[in-house]
Amino acid sequence: MPLRHDTEHASNAMSDIGVIATTARGRRAADRLAAAWPRAVRIVAADSPAQALRTAFTENTAVVSFLAVGATVRLLGPLLGDKHTDPPVVCVDESLEHAVAVLGGHHGANDLAHQVSEVLGSQPVVTTASDAVATTPLDSYGADLGFRIAAGAPLARAGAALLSGESVRLEGIDGWPLPPLPGNAAADVTAGDCSAVVRVTDRSDAAPDIPPTVTYHPPSLVIGVGAARDVPAGEVSDLVDSVLADNGLAPEAVRAVATLDLKADEEGILLTARQRGWEVLTYPADQLDSVEVPTPSETVRDEVGTPSVAEAAALRAATEAGSGAELVAAKRKSDNATAAVARLRPRGRLAVIGLGPGARDLTTPRAVAELQRASVVVGLDQYLEQVGDLLRPGTSVRSSGLGQEEERARSAVAEARSGAAVALIGSGDAGVYAMASPALDFAGADIDVVGIPGVTAATAASNLLGAPLGHDHVYISLSDLHTPWEAIERRVRAAADGDFTVCFYNPRSAKRDWQLPRALEILAEHRPADTPVGHVREVSRSDERATITTLARMLDGGTDAVDMLTVVVVGSSASRNVAGRIVTPRGYTWR
Ligand code: SAH
Numbered sequence: 001m002p003l004r005h006d007t008e009h010a011s012n013a014m015s016d017i018g019v020i021a022t023t024a025r026g027r028r029a030a031d032r033l034a035a036a037w038p039r040a041v042r043i044v045a046a047d048s049p050a051q052a053l054r055t056a057f058t059e060n061t062a063v064v065s066f067l068a069v070g071a072t073v074r075l076l077g078p079l080l081g082d083k084h085t086d087p088p089v090v091c092v093d094e095s096l097e098h099a100v101a102v103l104g105g106h107h108g109a110n111d112l113a114h115q116v117s118e119v120l121g122s123q124p125v126v127t128t129a130s131d132a133v134a135t136t137p138l139d140s141y142g143a144d145l146g147f148r149i150a151a152g153a154p155l156a157r158a159g160a161a162l163l164s165g166e167s168v169r170l171e172g173i174d175g176w177p178l179p180p181l182p183g184n185a186a187a188d189v190t191a192g193d194c195s196a197v198v199r200v201t202d203r204s205d206a207a208p209d210i211p212p213t214v215t216y217h218p219p220s221l222v223i224g225v226g227a228a229r230d231v232p233a234g235e236v237s238d239l240v241d242s243v244l245a246d247n248g249l250a251p252e253a254v255r256a257v258a259t260l261d262l263k264a265d266e267e268g269i270l271l272t273a274r275q276r277g278w279e280v281l282t283y284p285a286d287q288l289d290s291v292e293v294p295t296p297s298e299t300v301r302d303e304v305g306t307p308s309v310a311e312a313a314a315l316r317a318a319t320e321a322g323s324g325a326e327l328v329a330a331k332r333k334s335d336n337a338t339a340a341v342a343r344l345r346p347r348g349r350l351a352v353i354g355l356g357p358g359a360r361d362l363t364t365p366r367a368v369a370e371l372q373r374a375s376v377v378v379g380l381d382q383y384l385e386q387v388g389d390l391l392r393p394g395t396s397v398r399s400s401g402l403g404q405e406e407e408r409a410r411s412a413v414a415e416a417r418s419g420a421a422v423a424l425i426g427s428g429d430a431g432v433y434a435m436a437s438p439a440l441d442f443a444g445a446d447i448d449v450v451g452i453p454g455v456t457a458a459t460a461a462s463n464l465l466g467a468p469l470g471h472d473h474v475y476i477s478l479s480d481l482h483t484p485w486e487a488i489e490r491r492v493r494a495a496a497d498g499d500f501t502v503c504f505y506n507p508r509s510a511k512r513d514w515q516l517p518r519a520l521e522i523l524a525e526h527r528p529a530d531t532p533v534g535h536v537r538e539v540s541r542s543d544e545r546a547t548i549t550t551l552a553r554m555l556d557g558g559t560d561a562v563d564m565l566t567v568v569v570v571g572s573s574a575s576r577n578v579a580g581r582i583v584t585p586r587g588y589t590w591r
Pocket of ligand 1: 357358426427428429430431432433434455456457458504505506507536537538539540541563564565566567568
């Protein structure tokens with residue numbers, strides 16, 4: 001079953017952007033967008049700008065208009081329908097100062113305004129209330145998990161209550177890895193004392209009018225179906241509908257229909273699923289055979305090789321998509337079909353996020369989006385301070401000091417296992433000498449894990465130094481706290497012998513001062529004394545200091561300037577100092 005755990009990033013979602021420009025300047029800007037996203041942008045031309053805009057609105061999934069906001073709104077007014085289905089619209093002014101999210105802010109326009117601004121250097125202008133104060137917006141709450149908002153939900157009233165600090169009662173959100181809501185929204189607010197309710201349920205009971213209640217249906221149900229050959233579609237439909245209705249389950253919460261692989265072409269099942277937009281999942285008999293079910297049947301086993309189809313397939317598919325499953329509607333039969341419903345236990349989510357070397361603009365937009373997606377953020381206190389202003393209201397923060405790596409990793413995984421959306425943060429790239437590996441060592445298959453790459457110290461530093469990584473290179477950590485020095489030295493020798501450019505992480509501390517000179521000596525045995533060496537302290541931070549020197553000078557006291565906030569890059573025998581920059585040529589030279 002394709003899991004829905006990946007955050008849909010706007011750039012992926014907006015695959016088809018219609019761009020309209022009339023002036024020469026607008027057209028140049030449109031060309032820049034097309035160059036930046038060649039597969040997504042379509043520059044729409046027509047007899048008149050008005051016609052081009054209408055065409056883009058009806059034919060594309062998103063619109064960027066280089067017409068004024070007023071003109072755009074006037075032209076599109078008659079075409080406006082539902083904000084959930086209309087394409088988002090962003091207007092950019094003639095001087096490219098502002099990219100205004102005009103229509104569909106929470107349905108892509110706010111993101112598009114930011115993306116357009118990254119390309120054009122404009123300022124995104126976002127006017128949707130909840131984004132202005134960075135609170136998780138209710139109309140996209142749980143959207144990336146597949147939540148559906150029940151019809152007629154009082155989103156505006158509940159959203160206003162949330163933003164103005166009134167008490168909002170949360171029901172049923174436990175176990176779903178949802179983004180945070182501010183502190184005035186809580187599970188322990190009593191129904192009588194709240195201004196609004198936000199509830200997550202796969203049940204179909206109608207929400208009360210008072211207090212205003214927003215219902216989200218999570219994709220938590222799988223319907224298992226078994227059927228005789230040529231079962232009429234009407235019979236399957238009726239059976240499925242009655243099983244859901246009689247058990248008080250919401251059809252909007254159904255994520256899939258599951259059955260035996262022999263039924264993969266059973267038209268009655270396929271048609272029923274197609275009509276409702278449900279995916280069909282099929283399993284071979286031997287996989288269903290091993291699922292424990294309440295009502296097995298020996299007759300069925302004799303016929304198809306498993307004692308249960310409906311119950312077993314429902315449980316099997318739900319378990320696969322979640323971290324466990326239970327049967328919520330036992331098997332029911334009609335003349336030619338059987339149906340049962342299983343509910344999955346959702347999987348928690350762990351995002352392992354690299355924040356980059358320090359500067360805010362070297363933190364990727366995706367890392368920022370993931371930070372805001374998390375309800376629990378775990379990390380070293382210094383990194384948490386660095387990103388504190390980005391976190392949404394209601395985020396819980398678990399900071400810890402240096403050295404408690406394993407404990408931090410364990411607690412992040414434990415929180416995710418309990419169903420939370422957890423972000424584990426680290427500097428640079430979290431997979432490079434950092435938290436990703438201890439965390440994934442503990443993480444089981446019962447949680448979803450996403451890794452967000454960050455700019456690691458070596459690449460940030462090498463861009464300041466020139467182009468030292470133009471050919472093969474290695475990263476070596478000189479910390480012998482957890483790795484015996486003999487192992488480190490063996491790798492340094494191999495790198496020396498292989499003539500790799502070498503990036504040293506954790507190069508030198510007050511207590512570990514002889515390792516770097518020793519490693520450089522080994523390299524000097526295999527490459528010239530004038531080999532360029534660069535070291536950068538505090539890359540991209542306010543005290544950044546980059547130094548370019550040579551191997552000989554490093555060995556002559558040059559290592560004193562290096563500490564644990566520094567990364568050291570030693571060129572290969574082919575690296576050269578060109579105009580004060582280290583350059584390692586692309587072509588192979590072999591001595
Ligand atoms: N995950 C980090 C590396 C952690 S190991 C990353 O990908 O960058 C810690 C070592 O990384 C430090 O001892 C130093 O060698 C290097 N380092 C991390 N951030 C740095 C920075 N801003 N400037 C220079 N070196 C840095």
